[in-house]
Amino acid sequence: MKTESKQPEVILNGVTKTYSVPEGKKTACRNINFSASKGEITGILGKNGAGKSTLIKIICAFQYPTTGKVLVCNTEDPVSIRRNAGYVSETPCLEQNLTVNEILYFNASLYCNSKEEINNRIKKSVEVTEIKDVVNVKASALSKGYAQRVNLAKTLCTDPSVLVLDEFSGGLDPVQTKKLRMEIKKLSAGKTIIISTHSIEEAAFLCDRIYIMKDGLIAANGTQKELQEQTGTDSLENAFIKTVGEEL
Numbered sequence: 001m002k003t004e005s006k007q008p009e010v011i012l013n014g015v016t017k018t019y020s021v022p023e024g025k026k027t028a029c030r031n032i033n034f035s036a037s038k039g040e041i042t043g044i045l046g047k048n049g050a051g052k053s054t055l056i057k058i059i060c061a062f063q064y065p066t067t068g069k070v071l072v073c074n075t076e077d078p079v080s081i082r083r084n085a086g087y088v089s090e091t092p093c094l095e096q097n098l099t100v101n102e103i104l105y106f107n108a109s110l111y112c113n114s115k116e117e118i119n120n121r122i123k124k125s126v127e128v129t130e131i132k133d134v135v136n137v138k139a140s141a142l143s144k145g146y147a148q149r150v151n152l153a154k155t156l157c158t159d160p161s162v163l164v165l166d167e168f169s170g171g172l173d174p175v176q177t178k179k180l181r182m183e184i185k186k187l188s189a190g191k192t193i194i195i196s197t198h199s200i201e202e203a204a205f206l207c208d209r210i211y212i213m214k215d216g217l218i219a220a221n222g223t224q225k226e227l228q229e230q231t232g233t234d235s236l237e238n239a240f241i242k243t244v245g246e247e248l
Contacts, residue, residue, distance in 0.1 A: 008035035009162060009192040010042075010059060015068030017054055028054040030216045032068070036162070036209075041188045043207035044196040045240060050213040052196040056166050059194065060087045073161050083111075086160030090167035092151035094139035100150050101135045108157035125156035128183045130176075145172050149180070156187075163187065165195040169202060181205055200237045210236070214244045 012034040019026045029051045036042035044052045057063040058070060061081040070076060073084040095103055104125060108118040126132055129149040134142060142150060152168065165184070169177045184193060184206060197203055203210055204224060211221040220227055220243045227239040 008037045009073050010034070010036040010194065011069075011071040012055075012059070012065075013069045013071075015055075015058060015065045015070060017058060017063065018066045028216055029058070029065075032218055034059075034211060034218065034221075036192050036194050038161075038192045039189060040208040041184070041193045041195060041206045043203040043210040044194065044213060045198070045200070045203045045210050046213035047198060047244060050244075051216040052198075052213055053166060054216075055213070056087070056164055056194070056196045059162075060085045060164055062087070084160060085162040085164055086155040086158050088152050088155050088163070088165045088168050092144075092147040094142075094147060094150060094154070096140040097138065099136055099138050100131060100142070100153075103139060103150065103154055104135075104157050107154050111158045121157045121159060125153040128156060128187070129153040130179065145176055148172060149176070152180070160191070162192045162194065165193070167197060168195065169197075169199070200240060204236045212240060212243045219243045 012032050015029060015032040016027065017029040019028060032055060034055070044055060046052050054063065058065055059072065061070070061078040064078070070081070072081040075081060075084070098106070101122070104122045105118060108121040112118045112121060126135060129152050131146060131149050131153055134146050134150070139147065139150065148168070155163070169180065172180065181202070187193065195202070195206060209221065209223055210227060212219045212227070220230060222230060224236045227236060227243070228234065231239040231242040233239045233242055
């Protein structure tokens, strides 16, 4: 049981993101206050279109907030944030003409000072994601499940302080999903992990703290127990449904 107080490695204060669209302005995130700490898994739960992916991209400095402050590993500098935050997208982004080993080597080499360190990072990422059988296979020949696992291994090779997973388990079969969730639990001991998901089961299993988004806002946040207490419900699923105003 985690009782010690932790200094958050990710802090968002009053973050709003507004886009220009043909109809005028669209606000994807509004006045977001958010934090995530090392040694914990923080979840962002919401329906499609709730603003989860926009918030994730702001945390990783792929998008800039219209207003508000983003602090990651004690820096507001977008370049430094991108070096500290590793992003795993829902759709794998792999160099199709390279082998898995080449992809991992290239990404590790951007962050390592020696060949030994590169090889150690590759070895660890391969073990965590269980992709040993395809290290010499070109990305273009990978199944969807293997492609997603390689996508995660590619990010782990950079050894990010903050690991950000955007619907990361898409395309994995139930056995792969369970194994990968266990590995992510282990990884959280030494990293700040943030996951965006619309899976109640995934959030319940993985997350120490959960933020529920609705229409670009943080509608509620807390541990699973706290969310149930706040809504007077007996499960995370019912707490979510009540928070977002859905009816069964």
